Amino acid sequence: MILVLLGPPGSGKGTQATRLSSQRSWPHLSTGDMLRTAISRGTKLGLEAKSLMDQGLLVSDSVVVGLITERSLGEDCKQGFILDGFPRTIEQAQALDTVLAKNGKAVDLGVLFDMPEADLIKRLSGRRTCLKCGSMYHVDGPRPEVDGVCDRCGAEVVQRDDDRIEVVQKRLEVYHQKTEPLIQFYRNQKKLTVLNAACSPVEVESALAKIVERGC
Numbered sequence: 001m002i003l004v005l006l007g008p009p010g011s012g013k014g015t016q017a018t019r020l021s022s023q024r025s026w027p028h029l030s031t032g033d034m035l036r037t038a039i040s041r042g043t044k045l046g047l048e049a050k051s052l053m054d055q056g057l058l059v060s061d062s063v064v065v066g067l068i069t070e071r072s073l074g075e076d077c078k079q080g081f082i083l084d085g086f087p088r089t090i091e092q093a094q095a096l097d098t099v100l101a102k103n104g105k106a107v108d109l110g111v112l113f114d115m116p117e118a119d120l121i122k123r124l125s126g127r128r129t130c131l132k133c134g135s136m137y138h139v140d141g142p143r144p145e146v147d148g149v150c151d152r153c154g155a156e157v158v159q160r161d162d163d164r165i166e167v168v169q170k171r172l173e174v175y176h177q178k179t180e181p182l183i184q185f186y187r188n189q190k191k192l193t194v195l196n197a198a199c200s201p202v203e204v205e206s207a208l209a210k211i212v213e214r215g216c
């Protein structure tokens with residue numbers, strides 16, 4: 001199954017993609033993670049992407065389409081994959097359809113993670129992330145046992161540059177402007193299901209599993 005997780009930043013797509021990926025052995029393809037890896041490696045792509053990401057702006061369509069095209073051709077993607085944070089524009093969604101069609105494939109399902117804006121702002125601006133393993137914490141809990149130190153790997157836990165409140169607001173503005181039109185795009189293709197993402201992670205996980213099981 002080729003699954004697109006749609007929704008605003010902070011709605012829990014990454015967490016649920018990780019869980020579903022381990023249950024189904026469909027790789028989790030996150031353009032945000034790919035870009036952060038490029039930044040930590042100091043590649044040219046990473047350097048170019050960082051300033052845009054720090055401002056809450058989108059990286060160019062051609063860059064992310066290139067990343068996903070290459071990754072989705074991997075042997076491990078043959079049985080399907082989970083897209084998280086991609087596509088984010090109509091142009092990316094159209095490019096994805098074209099790339100998949102060349103291999104006789106198509107997106108099977110788009111799931112919209114729906115959540116009130118006030119909750120998103122609280123979640124994102126209070127989020128703290130491990131610099132090394134990406135484990136997530138929150139100022140309202142769960143917090144690391146030792147302040148600023150990751151429970152899992154011992155590395156430093158910090159606020160991501162793009163989780164600063166002013167950047168969060170920009171990311172949400174960009175989401176409304178550029179990404180929200182994808183809701184209608186997948187609705188027109190009769191592939192969209194809306195999921196209430198304002199529940200606990202366990203409840204969202206179970207709702208998502210049912211949607212995937214039904215295939216709609």
Ligand code: AMP
Pocket residue numbers: 009031032033035052053054056057058059060061064084085086087088092162171
């Ligand atoms: P995320 O971790 O998915 O919230 O992505 C973090 C940042 O990476 C975004 O705010 C964008 O700057 C960039 N990014 C991730 N995915 C995309 C995409 N599909 N198109 C453009 N920019 C992206």
